[in-house]
Amino acid sequence: MSLPPSVHRALVKIVGERGVSVERSVLRDYSHDESSFEPVMPRAVVKPDTAEQVAEVLALADRYRLPVTARGAGSSLEGNAVPSPNGIVLSLERMNRVLEVLPEDFQARVQPGVVYDELNRLLARQGLFFAPGPASGDVATIGGMVGNNSGGLNALRYGVTRDNVLRLQLALANGTLISAGTRALKSSSGYDLVRLFIGSEGTLGIATEVVVRLHGVPERRTAWANFQSPEAAASAVFEIMRTGIVPGALELLDPESVRAVNAVLGLAWPELPMLLMEFHGTPAAIREEGEEGRRVCQEAGALAFRFASDGAEREQLWAGRKAVNRAERTLHPGCTFVKSDVAVPLSHYAQAVHQAHSLAERQALKLMTYGHAGDGNLHTSTAVPSADAEALSRAEALVEGLISFALSVGGTATAEHGIGLAKKRFLQLEHGPAVEVMQALKTALDPNGILNPGKILS
Amino acid sequence: MSLPPSVHRALVKIVGERGVSVERSVLRDYSHDESSFEPVMPRAVVKPDTAEQVAEVLALADRYRLPVTARGAGSSLEGNAVPSPNGIVLSLERMNRVLEVLPEDFQARVQPGVVYDELNRLLARQGLFFAPGPASGDVATIGGMVGNNSGGLNALRYGVTRDNVLRLQLALANGTLISAGTRALKSSSGYDLVRLFIGSEGTLGIATEVVVRLHGVPERRTAWANFQSPEAAASAVFEIMRTGIVPGALELLDPESVRAVNAVLGLAWPELPMLLMEFHGTPAAIREEGEEGRRVCQEAGALAFRFASDGAEREQLWAGRKAVNRAERTLHPGCTFVKSDVAVPLSHYAQAVHQAHSLAERQALKLMTYGHAGDGNLHTSTAVPSADAEALSRAEALVEGLISFALSVGGTATAEHGIGLAKKRFLQLEHGPAVEVMQALKTALDPNGILNPGKILS
Numbered sequence: 034m035s036l037p038p039s040v041h042r043a044l045v046k047i048v049g050e051r052g053v054s055v056e057r058s059v060l061r062d063y064s065h066d067e068s069s070f071e072p073v074m075p076r077a078v079v080k081p082d083t084a085e086q087v088a089e090v091l092a093l094a095d096r097y098r099l100p101v102t103a104r105g106a107g108s109s110l111e112g113n114a115v116p117s118p119n120g121i122v123l124s125l126e127r128m129n130r131v132l133e134v135l136p137e138d139f140q141a142r143v144q145p146g147v148v149y150d151e152l153n154r155l156l157a158r159q160g161l162f163f164a165p166g167p168a169s170g171d172v173a174t175i176g177g178m179v180g181n182n183s184g185g186l187n188a189l190r191y192g193v194t195r196d197n198v199l200r201l202q203l204a205l206a207n208g209t210l211i212s213a214g215t216r217a218l219k220s221s222s223g224y225d226l227v228r229l230f231i232g233s234e235g236t237l238g239i240a241t242e243v244v245v246r247l248h249g250v251p252e253r254r255t256a257w258a259n260f261q262s263p264e265a266a267a268s269a270v271f272e273i274m275r276t277g278i279v280p281g282a283l284e285l286l287d288p289e290s291v292r293a294v295n296a297v298l299g300l301a302w303p304e305l306p307m308l309l310m311e312f313h314g315t316p317a318a319i320r321e322e323g324e325e326g327r328r329v330c331q332e333a334g335a336l337a338f339r340f341a342s343d344g345a346e347r348e349q350l351w352a353g354r355k356a357v358n359r360a361e362r363t364l365h366p367g368c369t370f371v372k373s374d375v376a377v378p379l380s381h382y383a384q385a386v387h388q389a390h391s392l393a394e395r396q397a398l399k400l401m402t403y404g405h406a407g408d409g410n411l412h413t414s415t416a417v418p419s420a421d422a423e424a425l426s427r428a429e430a431l432v433e434g435l436i437s438f439a440l441s442v443g444g445t446a447t448a449e450h451g452i453g454l455a456k457k458r459f460l461q462l463e464h465g466p467a468v469e470v471m472q473a474l475k476t477a478l479d480p481n482g483i484l485n486p487g488k489i490l491s
Numbered sequence: 492m493s494l495p496p497s498v499h500r501a502l503v504k505i506v507g508e509r510g511v512s513v514e515r516s517v518l519r520d521y522s523h524d525e526s527s528f529e530p531v532m533p534r535a536v537v538k539p540d541t542a543e544q545v546a547e548v549l550a551l552a553d554r555y556r557l558p559v560t561a562r563g564a565g566s567s568l569e570g571n572a573v574p575s576p577n578g579i580v581l582s583l584e585r586m587n588r589v590l591e592v593l594p595e596d597f598q599a600r601v602q603p604g605v606v607y608d609e610l611n612r613l614l615a616r617q618g619l620f621f622a623p624g625p626a627s628g629d630v631a632t633i634g635g636m637v638g639n640n641s642g643g644l645n646a647l648r649y650g651v652t653r654d655n656v657l658r659l660q661l662a663l664a665n666g667t668l669i670s671a672g673t674r675a676l677k678s679s680s681g682y683d684l685v686r687l688f689i690g691s692e693g694t695l696g697i698a699t700e701v702v703v704r705l706h707g708v709p710e711r712r713t714a715w716a717n718f719q720s721p722e723a724a725a726s727a728v729f730e731i732m733r734t735g736i737v738p739g740a741l742e743l744l745d746p747e748s749v750r751a752v753n754a755v756l757g758l759a760w761p762e763l764p765m766l767l768m769e770f771h772g773t774p775a776a777i778r779e780e781g782e783e784g785r786r787v788c789q790e791a792g793a794l795a796f797r798f799a800s801d802g803a804e805r806e807q808l809w810a811g812r813k814a815v816n817r818a819e820r821t822l823h824p825g826c827t828f829v830k831s832d833v834a835v836p837l838s839h840y841a842q843a844v845h846q847a848h849s850l851a852e853r854q855a856l857k858l859m860t861y862g863h864a865g866d867g868n869l870h871t872s873t874a875v876p877s878a879d880a881e882a883l884s885r886a887e888a889l890v891e892g893l894i895s896f897a898l899s900v901g902g903t904a905t906a907e908h909g910i911g912l913a914k915k916r917f918l919q920l921e922h923g924p925a926v927e928v929m930q931a932l933k934t935a936l937d938p939n940g941i942l943n944p945g946k947i948l949s
Contacts, residue, residue, distance in 0.1 A: 135836070135838070137729070137733065137837070137838040138836040138837055138838050139837075140836070181679055182679040182683075183679075184677055184679075188677060192654075193677050193679075195683065195686075196650075196654065200901075205928070209924055209927075210924075211922075211923065211924045211925040211927075211928060212922075212923060212925060213922070213925050213928075215834070215901065215902060215903040215921070216836045216900075216901030216902065217833075217834035217835055217836060217866075217867050217868075217897075217901070217902040217903045217906060218834065218836075218837075218866040218867055218868075219642055219646060219651050219834055219866055219868065219903075219906050219907065220834065220903035220905065220906055221639055221640040221641075221642075221651075221690050221903075221905050221906060221907050221908060221909040221910070222903045222904050222905045222909075222910060222914070222917075222918065222921055222922070223690075223910060223918055223921075223922055223925075223926070223929050223947055224687060224690070224691055224695075224929045224932060224947075225640075225653065225686045225687055225689070225690055226925055226928060226929070228653075228683045228686040228687070229682060229683055229686070229687050229932075231683070232679050232681075232682070232683055233682055237682075248735070249734075249735030251735065271595075275595065276707075277706070277707030277709065278773075314772070314776060315736075315776055315779045315780065316779075317775035317776060317778070317779045318772060318773055318775060318776035318779070320775070321773045321774075321775045321776070322773065375675075376673075376675035376676065376677055376678065377675055378593070378596040378598070378674045378675060378676075379595070379596055379597075379676075380593070380595040380596050408675075408676040408677055409675050409676055410675075410676075410677065439675075442674075443658075443673065443674030443675070444673060444674065444675040445673040445675045445677075445678035445680045446680050447678065447679050447680045448675060448677050448678055448679060449677065449679050450679060451679040451680075452679070452680060452681060456680070459680075460680065460681055463673070463680055463681075464669075464670075464671070464680070464681055465669065465670065466667055466668075466669045467669040467670060467671050467681075467684055468681070469667075469669075470663070470669060470671075470684060470936065471681050471682045471684070473935045473936060474682060474687075474932060474935060474936075475682075476935065477931040477932060477934065477935035478928065478931060478932075489681055489682075
């Protein structure tokens with residue numbers, strides 16, 4: 034369904050001719066994210082250059098009850114950025130400037146379209162970094178991270194996006210621009226709008242500027258260990274965290290994940306359950322913590338434990354970890370990937386890993402498990418031939434079983450990918466009557482329901 | 492104005508005879524907090540024993556449009572817990588049990604009336620602590636900390652209350668109980684209600700159960716340093732934080748504060764600007780960081796720098812710091828204390844300290860400045876004879892000048908005390924049109940305006 038000519042004209046008036054695309058090929062490019070959901074063709078793709086333009090587009094959309102789905106890189110995994118039916122996509126890709134780096138305050142002010150890795154390349158020159166560390170950082174944008182409250186490899190020590198944003202400029206459904214938060218490191222001044230909007234997947238407002246909190250690049254010591262079983266590796270994670278050490282990263286890969294990485298990157302990592310860890314701090318602290326990590330892993334039955342000998346080996350280890358998703362896609366063309374992203378309290382992590390594998394066995398599915406083990410986050414992925422509806426439903430049953438387990442021990446259905454479309458059926462199960470509160474907030478801030486309707490809430 | 496008999500009877504039906512007080516002496520005890528606001532007599536003080544009772548009281552209050560002010564210890568400083576006119580006080584003091592400690596998950600589940608120091612005494616047996624560290628921890632309750640998003644001495648390294656609560660059970664204005672958040676360490680599942688309710692000063696809902704995040708008690712190394720001027724001390728703070736070290740605490744006391752502490756505790760600290768700091772971590776890390784702290788302080792012109800020689804000296808240093816407020820009250824009977832609680836980005840901290848002292852000079856007032864310097868938080872206090880309206884208005888002008896400065900450099904009007912009644916006039920100045928969003932959220936969750944009306948918002 035194409036846009037009414039008057040709306041099209043009004044959009045062009047706001048963002049200019051080159052800011053509105055309605056060509057079929059463009060619409061197709063923006064009709065999906067990295068999830069397996071059926072593409073939904075938007076009626077237009079709008080690419081604003083300024084916050085004011087974003088606000089004006091929303092005001093227009095609100096007047097015409099036009100659904101608006103904000104989009105960063107489109108690398109979300111749960112349908113978060115799949116266009117809402119009969120809506121437009123508002124792509125922030127042109128708003129990709131780093132506006133200000135304030136090294137003395139460990140802060141940077143950026144536009145939402147800035148890519149995570151690019152920001153960090155720039156910051157590295159000043160010995161700083163923006164910490165969360167999404168595995169998809171080569172494409173993920175800061176705005177998308179805000180939308181999904183992205184975590185990542187370094188969230189264990191430094192927190193997720195929600196912990197690392199101080200201030201947001203936001204465009205609201207009614208077309209006003211507000212500034213939420215403060216550049217001070219803490220505040221008790223009114224309601225915490227920053228954290229409310231972070232993770233709202235574009236359903237409450239759209240971030241047009243982001244002040245992120247930075248950290249100094251610490252000394253680092255990287256190590257890996259192999260274990261007999263994924264459960265044994267998971268137990269070692271628990272024991273490491275019990276020491277009180279907070280590693281910079283603590284990641285689990287099961288043999289399936291290692292095999293995929295080896296195949297695609299041409300590596301020869303032992304195809305065994307693997308922990309990848311990194312200690313951050315002063316030289317003395319990471320020496321000490323590294324030894325403690327080794328001791329704990331060995332006591333937990335590690336078959337091997339090795340420190341990366343140099344920067345190149347370190348880079349390769351992390352490149353391998355980050356490639357898991359891509360590797361799986363490369364190895365299984367024509368497949369749909371059914372994923373989960375639960376997190377559980379740490380004492381239940383080994384149990385969650387066990388549960389995932391035994392659910393896979395019961396459903397006769399080949400499973401990949403990996404994830405940010407240190408904060409209890411377990412990713413699973415099952416590759417299913419896209420046409421095989423029966424296998425697909427078994428894969429869904431696996432995810433449902435794992436989420437039920439996570440919720441039964443006080444965990445969450447999604448640690449960092451968000452609810453999107455894929456996890457909506459678990460929202461009520463996880464939050465009960467609190468969903469009505471979420472609905473009331475949504476209605477208060479977006480009474481006409483134009484902001485990414487159908488995501489998170491129904 | 493006393494309660495209508497039918498409402499009184501209904502309250503008694505919910506919480507029992509002993510749960511409802513209307514005696515004048517009791518009402519008087521609950522008519523104020525630690526701010527200087529005129530007491531407001533509540534119509535009753537209600538003391539529930541259970542979450543269900545809290546919810547039932549709110550349902551009743553909502554039916555009768557009866558304002559409800561939740562209260563922990565009443566140690567708030569900005570009028571946050573002064574009863575709303577014609578309202579009741581809902582005191583959580585009986586709900587003071589630690590329900591569960593989960594050492595393996597670094598978590599505890601507690602009722603809102605639990606006192607901060609008492610919780611930490613219990614946790615210490617297991618080598619754990621709940622970190623924020625309010626200076627008023629000997630009386631402050633967990634529920635009050637949730638209400639105000641309290642910070643404290645250790646917030647620099649471990650975060651404020653908002654960073655250390657995973658899950659809340661909440662009673663809403665309509666009398667429903669919800670559970671918000673998760674026991675997992677991170678989540679992107681729906682809107683972040685936990686952080687929205689934390690710091691809402693009882694205006695959106697009342698916490699009836701809190702799952703707090705704990706840390707292991709680390710190795711600690713405590714030190715103090717003297718400087719020629721408060722500005723020089725503040726500059727040293729900036730230089731320490733620039734190294735990337737995150738101390739467990741980093742506190743500033745000006746000579747006025749030191750004098751007050753000396754007088755009341757019988758100490759003989761040099762009456763000079765003073766930094767109090769503590770390094771937390773592994774033995775090697777705190778050794779290294781301590782030396783780095785010493786080097787930075789000396790380069791910044793410290794007149795003296797000393798490590799605490801033992802646990803007793805450490806205890807005394809922190810007891811002194813925590814006594815500042817009490818010392819001031821003891822030294823100035825019959826005075827009103829006009830306080831501020833700004834926070835600024837670190838690069839402006841020395842400037843803020845300078846600004847405070849020059850504003851005091853201009854207003855011919857004696858000022859005390861102290862606070863959680865490491866996160867840019869500056870407390871100021873002026874003791875003014877309660878009857879001296881003219882001096883009072885100069886003291887208010889000082890606060891206003893300092894807040895204007897803080898906001899002009901991107902800071903906040905209140906870092907940890909909250910808006911309450913005292914800082915309401917700065918809310919619009921700090922947040923602009925975002926205040927309308929806060930108002931919309933308030934209306935959505937408390938349509939009849941029974942929850943602590945008149946606090947934060949008008």
